[in-house]
Amino acid sequence: MTTVARSPNMTVHEARQRLGHERSSRLTQLRAIEDGAAVADKELMTAQTAAIRRVLTEIGAAEDRVADGSYGTCLDCDGRIPVERLEILPYVRYCVSCQQRAT
Template sequence: MSLDTPLPVTRTERLSAHEALQRLEHERNSRLTQLLALDEAGTDAESEVEEHLMSAQKGTIRRVLAEVEDAFTRVRDGSYGDCLDCAKPIPVERLEILPYTRFCVPCRRDTV
């Protein structure tokens, strides 16, 4: 490894409540936009298979929206960012990617 190569930086701090709320709001808005687009496309479905696929996609989006709403609750009660299984802080990098996640990676792996 070259001396010029920077070492990876791991953020150990937590997201602030403001940052978490911003990320969750963005996630909510993105999912609502997807849902609206699927609703509009649903009128153009040409087959039963297309209708079934859109219905499955809508179900997935609604489940994610429910997880986002649960994350808003965790921000309000102060438990946001803590793994619901091991109670350790979830790494900021994971929360930046999945702001509504409830588990750290090792615990998530164990639940699947």
Template structure:
């Protein structure tokens, strides 16, 4: 291999705790912002749609809080279905996920 050839990026098997906490803090802040926006919706807002959106945002916020607890307990990044590491790429996209893709597809 030549020195000019870029090396493929080596991805760690597990995400570092500080990086996970940063991503989860970002997710938490985004969901709190969404909840504030829902709360500030004017009288013309469709109440049923706003209620459904609020329920969804609160659910995701709960998942974020659970993921923070898993970081603190040392179980973050391990699939709760098969106990194997969740790929870092999946955690980068969905930092609060509890399952690897295979277990999620299997209905875990």
């Protein structure tokens, strides 16, 4: 069983499954927004679509980190991102401390 770099409680397979589920959920949301485009507020639809596309980009970047072995490592402090955080946001780039400093 191969574990994700610096995240000993999550396997590469589990990380890929979580990312795949996130991607599927976001694509479903995107389709729902686009299907309702005729009746929706265009400004709201544009904002929602942009937000979903940003998350899809983050998911792609997380998949790249899984492939190169850096998944689960904070891109700022190089520390381990807790598995619990990755379970909630599998595409997250930063630990909580670094994320809070950035915002």
